[in-house]
Amino acid sequence: MNATGAIGIFDSGVGGTSIFKEIHQSLPLESCIYLADSINAPYGQKSKEEIIRLSKKNTELLIKMGCKIIVVACNTATTNAITELRESFNTPIIGIEPAIKPAALSSQKKIIGILATKGTLSSELFSKTSELYTQDVEVIEVIGKGLVEAIEAGKEYHTETKKLLRSLLAPMLAKEIDYLVLGCSHYPYLIPLLQEILPPEVKIIDSGQAVAQQTKNILATYRALVSKPQNAPKFYTNKDVQLLRHFVPNPEFEVSYLDF
Numbered sequence: 305m306n307a308t309g310a311i312g313i314f315d316s317g318v319g320g321t322s323i324f325k326e327i328h329q330s331l332p333l334e335s336c337i338y339l340a341d342s343i344n345a346p347y348g349q350k351s352k353e354e355i356i357r358l359s360k361k362n363t364e365l366l367i368k369m370g371c372k373i374i375v376v377a378c379n380t381a382t383t384n385a386i387t388e389l390r391e392s393f394n395t396p397i398i399g400i401e402p403a404i405k406p407a408a409l410s411s412q413k414k415i416i417g418i419l420a421t422k423g424t425l426s427s428e429l430f431s432k433t434s435e436l437y438t439q440d441v442e443v444i445e446v447i448g449k450g451l452v453e454a455i456e457a458g459k460e461y462h463t464e465t466k467k468l469l470r471s472l473l474a475p476m477l478a479k480e481i482d483y484l485v486l487g488c489s490h491y492p493y494l495i496p497l498l499q500e501i502l503p504p505e506v507k508i509i510d511s512g513q514a515v516a517q518q519t520k521n522i523l524a525t526y527r528a529l530v531s532k533p534q535n536a537p538k539f540y541t542n543k544d545v546q547l548l549r550h551f552v553p554n555p556e557f558e559v560s561y562l563d564f
Contacts, residue, residue, distance in 0.1 A: 305372050305396075307528040310335040310535070311519060312371030314362040317345035317456045318541075319490025320377025321551045323400065326512035327375065327519055328537065334523075335534035337369050338552075339564065342543035346452035347380040348421025348488070355423060359385035360392060365564055367395055372528055375519060376400060377489050379420060379511075383427035396522050401433060402487035403509045408437040410507075411483050417444045417476035420487025421452065430487075444476045452490045458547050460493045469494060470501050477502070486510040493551075540564070 311334050313324050318340050328336060339362050341347075347355050359381045363374050374397045376382045376389065382399030389397050402424065407416045416438075424430055425445050434443065449472070454465045476484065484506055486492060492510050502508070523529045540562035541548040549559045 305526045305528045306370065307372070307530060308534060309370045309372030310337045310538075311373055311375060312337050312339075312363075312366030312369065313375045313377050314339040314341065314359075314366060314381075315377040315489055316347035316358075316380065317342040317452065317490065318548055318551045319452065319455060319488060319493070321539075321548075322492040322510070323375065323377035323489050323512050323515055324537070324552075326516040330516040330520055331523075331529070333530050333533050336537040337366060337371055338537065338539045339366060339562075340539065340541040340543070340548050341564075342456055342541050342547070345456050346421060347378060348423035348452065350423065352384045352427075355381055355384040356388050359389055361564070363389055363393055363395075363397070367393065371395070373398065373519065373522060375515060377515070379487050379489060380423035380427075383424050383429040386429070396526070398515060398518050398522065400489060400511045400515050402430065402485045403511045403514065404433055404485060405437045407483040407485045407509055408441045411441060413480065413482045414440060415442045415444070415479050415481050416483040416485060417446065417473070417479075417481040418485045418487050419446050419448045419472065419491060422447045422449075424487050442479065444479050444481060446472050446475060448472060448488060448491065451494065452488065455490045455493055456547070458550055461497065465494070466497045466500070469497055473498075473501055482506055484508045
């Protein structure tokens with residue numbers, strides 16, 4: 305592994321920038337290359353075969369760009385394609401899954417909510433993880449239909465988005481959940497709205513910090529952590545540069561259009 309290579313990150317759009325921020329905070333010296341496949345967002349409505357194809361395309365491009373490790377910053381891509389990616393590439397690949405385990409183990413009421421895409425909730429990997437940790441827990445699963453599209457349109461704080469969220473969360477509120485698991489890397493951008501809608505005792509958890517820690521652990525195992533600052537992070541989108549810049553406003557970060 306080339307220690308000075310970048311950390312490659314991809315998502316079905318801008319949502320994975322929430323994962324990038326956790327990684328950058330944990331590993332500030334490392335260079336990162338981010339791919340926002342916004343032209344194909346959301347992945348959650350696509351077939352497993354299409355998700356695998358897109359995930360392979362993104363991974364191959366990041367490896368060609370010299371990335372030393374790949375972070376699949378998309379729950380849907382992870383739960384549907386991570387096995388195929390690891391079989392196809394020698395580069396270490398880290399995925400992201402909904403944080404079911406910590407929610408199930410920490411819940412006092414033994415009633416938790418999971419907000420995720422259809423692609424994640426219907427995946428075999430999600431089903432296996434859920435069965436493993438939620439045998440004595442009631443799980444309220446809700447497909448966040450329309451949420452990724454709202455965020456991809458830069459409307460994460462709009463009144464209509466809040467109205468949609470309130471409707472989606474109604475079954476969870478009725479059951480009085482005490483944990484809400486965010487099963488999509490786009491959804492952390494909705495936390496301000498979620499906090500307005502949910503009772504204050506409901507804890508919201510996502511997988512960002514865990515992914516950052518795992519990235520650090522794997523690089524340490526390969527002795528591939530850098531000791532000096534590398535190039536500034538680079539972000540590429542195949543759709544709307546201004547939208548991606550909205551989510552990574554730091555002027556030192558390069559944000560560009562790339563046809564991929």
